[in-house]
Amino acid sequence: MPAIIVVGAQWGDEGKGRVVDDLARQAHLVARYNGGDNAGHTVVAQGHVLRLHLVPSGILHPHTVCLIGAGVVVNPVQLAKELDELAALGIDVGPERVKLSAAAHIILPTHRALDGAREAARGREAIGTTRRGIGPVYADKAARVGLRAGQMMDVEAFGQRVAELVRSHNRLLQEHYGLEPVPVEETVQEHVALAQRLRPYVADVSEVVAEALAAGKTLLCEGAQGTLLDLDHGTYPFVTSSSCVAGGALAGLGFGPGHVARVIGVSKAYTTRVGAGPFPTELTDEVGVRIREAGGEYGTTTGRPRRCGWLDLPILRYAVQLNGLTELALTKLDVLTGIHPLRVAVAYEREGQRTERFPGEYGAEELVRWRPVYEELPGWEEDIRSARRWEDLPPQAQAYVRRIEEAIGIPITLIGVGPGREETVRR
Ligand code: GDP
Ligand code: IMO
Ligand code: MG
Numbered sequence: 074m075p076a077i078i079v080v081g082a083q084w085g086d087e088g089k090g091r092v093v094d095d096l097a098r099q100a101h102l103v104a105r106y107n108g109g110d111n112a113g114h115t116v117v118a119q120g121h122v123l124r125l126h127l128v129p130s131g132i133l134h135p136h137t138v139c140l141i142g143a144g145v146v147v148n149p150v151q152l153a154k155e156l157d158e159l160a161a162l163g164i165d166v167g168p169e170r171v172k173l174s175a176a177a178h179i180i181l182p183t184h185r186a187l188d189g190a191r192e193a194a195r196g197r198e199a200i201g202t203t204r205r206g207i208g209p210v211y212a213d214k215a216a217r218v219g220l221r222a223g224q225m226m227d228v229e230a231f232g233q234r235v236a237e238l239v240r241s242h243n244r245l246l247q248e249h250y251g252l253e254p255v256p257v258e259e260t261v262q263e264h265v266a267l268a269q270r271l272r273p274y275v276a277d278v279s280e281v282v283a284e285a286l287a288a289g290k291t292l293l294c295e296g297a298q299g300t301l302l303d304l305d306h307g308t309y310p311f312v313t314s315s316s317c318v319a320g321g322a323l324a325g326l327g328f329g330p331g332h333v334a335r336v337i338g339v340s341k342a343y344t345t346r347v348g349a350g351p352f353p354t355e356l357t358d359e360v361g362v363r364i365r366e367a368g369g370e371y372g373t374t375t376g377r378p379r380r381c382g383w384l385d386l387p388i389l390r391y392a393v394q395l396n397g398l399t400e401l402a403l404t405k406l407d408v409l410t411g412i413h414p415l416r417v418a419v420a421y422e423r424e425g426q427r428t429e430r431f432p433g434e435y436g437a438e439e440l441v442r443w444r445p446v447y448e449e450l451p452g453w454e455e456d457i458r459s460a461r462r463w464e465d466l467p468p469q470a471q472a473y474v475r476r477i478e479e480a481i482g483i484p485i486t487l488i489g490v491g492p493g494r495e496e497t498v499r500r
Pocket of ligand 2: 204373
C-alpha cells in the first residue's frame with residue numbers, strides 16, 4: 074500500500090496528532106516531514122496524554138517504525154528528552170523503531186537565542202514565534218551553513234562544527250543585538266554527548282521509505298503546523314519557516330507523488346490561531362472565551378492562550394486546493410455544543426466586492442482588507458461526546474457537517490467528539 078499524507082488545514086493545532094494516532098493502526102511507517110519542536114501534537118490513549126514535539130504520533134502503536142525526515146529541524150536536547158519520557162512509559166524507542174534522517178538540520182541554543190532576539194527586535198511587529206529557533210535554523214539551512222544530523226557520526230568533527238557555528242551566531246547576538254553570548258565550551262560538550270547518544274538513530278530515511286513503499290507497505294506522513302502557516306502559501310510573514318502543505322511531505326521525506334493515495338486534511342469545527350497575524354473570523358467576545366475554555370485552547374508547546382473564532386470555509390477550500398485533499402477529518406465538534414446560533418464564514422467582502430476565494434499568496438497584507446461574510450446555522454444542546462455513529466449525532470450537528478462538505482467538495486470521513494481515541498465518529 075501507498076502513502077497517506079495528514080496535513081493541517083488551518084493555522085495548526087487542528088488535532089493532527091490524534092488523527093495520525095488513529096490512522097497509524099493501519100500504517101507500517103509514520104513519518105514527520107517538516108517543522109521542529111515548535112509542533113506540539115497530542116495523543117490521548119491507553120491512559121496517557123502524550124504531547125509529542127518531534128517523535129511521530131504513531132509511536133503508541135508498537136508495530137510502527139517512526140521516522141523523522143530530512144525536512145525536519147531537530148533540537149537534540151528535546152529529542153533526547155522526548156525519547157526518555159517515552160521510554161519511561163514503557164514504549165520502545167530504540168533505533169530499530171525511531172529513525173532520524175542524516176539530512177535533518179540540528180537546532181543549537183544560539184538558533185533559539187537568535188529567534189528570541191529577532192522577535193524582540195520586531196517589537197509590535199513580532200510574529201509570536203514559539204522561540205524554538207525554527208526561523209534561524211531554516212535560514213542557515215537555506216544559506217548552506219547548517220549542521221546536519223549525519224555529521225554526528227564523526228563526533229569530534231561535529232563538536233568542532235558546533236563551536237564554529239555557535240561562535241558565528243554569538244557575533245550576531247553580541248554585535249547586532251547587544252546580547253550575551255552563549256557559552257561555547259559548555260555547548261560543545263553538551264552536544265558532543267548528545268551526538269554520542271543520538272548517533273545510533275541516524276539513518277538514510279528516504280532509503281527506508283523507498284524500501285517500504287517498494288515492499289507494498291503503508292507510509293503515513295504527519296504534517297506539522299498547518300496550511301496557513303506554510304512558508305510559501307500561508308499568511309506571510311506570519312508563518313513558520315517550512316513547507317507544511319502536502320507537497321512538503323514529498324520533499325521532506327524524499328519520495329515521488331505517484332505513491333500518494335490519500336491526502337487527509339485536519340480541521341477543527343471552528344478556527345484557532347496562536348501567535349500574531351490576521352484572523353478574519355476571530356471572536357474577541359464571550360463566545361471566543363467560551364470556545365477557548367471548552368476546547369482547552371492553550372498552546373501544547375508554549376502554553377499561550379489560542380485565539381479562537383468561527384469556522385472559515387474559504388480557508389478550507391484553499392486547503393483543499395493547495396494540498397489536493399481527498400478527505401477531511403473534523404475535530405472538536407463537541408466543543409460547539411450549546412452555542413447557538415453557530416456561524417461559518419462562507420465568503421469575504423471588501424467595498425461591495427465579494428469573493429469566495431481566500432486571498433492566498435498575497436499574504437497577510439491582503440487578508441486584512443477583507444471582512445468575512447457569515448451564514449448562521451442552528452446549534453445543538455445535547456452532549457455529543459458519547460456519539461460513535463453518524464446516527465448518534467443530533468440533526469443540527471449533522472447539518473453543520475453537511476454544510477461544510479457541501480462547501481469544500483470532499484467528504485468528512487472522521488469526526489472528533491472528544492480528545493480520546495475512541496471519541497470518534499467514522500463515516
Ligand atoms: P495538533 O498540533 O494538530 O496535533 O493539535 P494539538 O494537540 O496541538 O491540539 C489539539 C488539542 O485538541 C489537543 O489537546 C487534543 O487532545 C484535543 N482534541 C483533539 N481532537 C479533539 C476532539 O475531537 N474534541 C476535543 N474536545 N478535543 C480534541
Ligand atoms: P502544530 O504542529 C500552531 C506558529 C507560532 C507563530 C508562527 C511561527 O502543533 O500544529 P515558529 O516558532 O514556527 O517560527 O512560529 O507559527 N506555530 C504554530 N501554531 N501550531 C503549531 O504546530 C505551530 N508551530 C508554529 O505560534 O505564530
Ligand atoms: Mg499542536
